Amino acid sequence: LDVDFTSLMEKELDEVEEGAKPWVTAVRDFYIPFSKDLDKAKDIPGPKDTVEPPTNVACEKCGRMMEIKWGRNGKFLACPGYKEDPPCKNTQNFEKLPDGTIKIVAKEDASTDEKCEKCGSPMVIKTGRFGKFIACSAYPTCKTTKPIPLGVKCPQDGGDLTQKRSKKGRNFYACANYPKCEFALWDRPVPRPCPQCQAPFLVEKYSKGAGTSVVCRNEECGYKE
Numbered sequence: 001l002d003v004d005f006t007s008l009m010e011k012e013l014d015e016v017e018e019g020a021k022p023w024v025t026a027v028r029d030f031y032i033p034f035s036k037d038l039d040k041a042k043d044i045p046g047p048k049d050t051v052e053p054p055t056n057v058a059c060e061k062c063g064r065m066m067e068i069k070w071g072r073n074g075k076f077l078a079c080p081g082y083k084e085d086p087p088c089k090n091t092q093n094f095e096k097l098p099d100g101t102i103k104i105v106a107k108e109d110a111s112t113d114e115k116c117e118k119c120g121s122p123m124v125i126k127t128g129r130f131g132k133f134i135a136c137s138a139y140p141t142c143k144t145t146k147p148i149p150l151g152v153k154c155p156q157d158g159g160d161l162t163q164k165r166s167k168k169g170r171n172f173y174a175c176a177n178y179p180k181c182e183f184a185l186w187d188r189p190v191p192r193p194c195p196q197c198q199a200p201f202l203v204e205k206y207s208k209g210a211g212t213s214v215v216c217r218n219e220e221c222g223y224k225e
């Protein structure tokens, strides 16, 4: 129905634009044959406002039954108390088990063995809009963040290589000791030694013809997979 609905409306609008039909006639022609279907269509949920049955998971903050919502990263549980006063903004990640039960997945931040260089608190791994990164657990008091090391050491001074983004929005991989060390790569390092020449890491190369391949940076070696 949605397809017909849209294409018909578009056709009508084209005709209106071309001056073939006055707007009111166009709208009436459009609505009359469809009004019955539209009534039915109201009950068919669209992908965005799919009505999920209420869950049997109680909000641990206020006891209301959590609802399933759609977010940028898929479905999550949200407390219906967000529209109340005072609002309860509790949300949880969850997994649906094969039998349909809802299992809460802890949002807990993975710990690291690093300490914040500014305040000494442990650093934790957080998931943000652009992927994972390391942040100080004392947030928001301390706002130290840093990229997750790629597990590849700089061949010049042994510093961690981290992902950065150029001003033009292209990813590159640079030594964490920048500006002391200026080692940087456009190709994503792969934390595996070259099986042929034992170079400490390989890189991912992209070419339009061949797609992505993993290659050795050592030109004399020429290892490619």
Ligand SMILES: [Zn+2]
Binding pocket: 059, 060, 061, 062, 063, 064, 079, 080, 081, 088, 089, 090
């Ligand atoms: Zn709540």
Ligand SMILES: [Zn+2]
Binding pocket: 116, 117, 118, 119, 120, 121, 136, 137, 138, 142, 143, 144
């Ligand atoms: Zn800190």
Ligand SMILES: [Zn+2]
Binding pocket: 154, 155, 156, 157, 158, 159, 175, 176, 177, 181, 182, 183
């Ligand atoms: Zn370096």
Ligand SMILES: [Zn+2]
Binding pocket: 194, 195, 196, 197, 198, 199, 216, 217, 218, 221, 222, 223
């Ligand atoms: Zn090699």
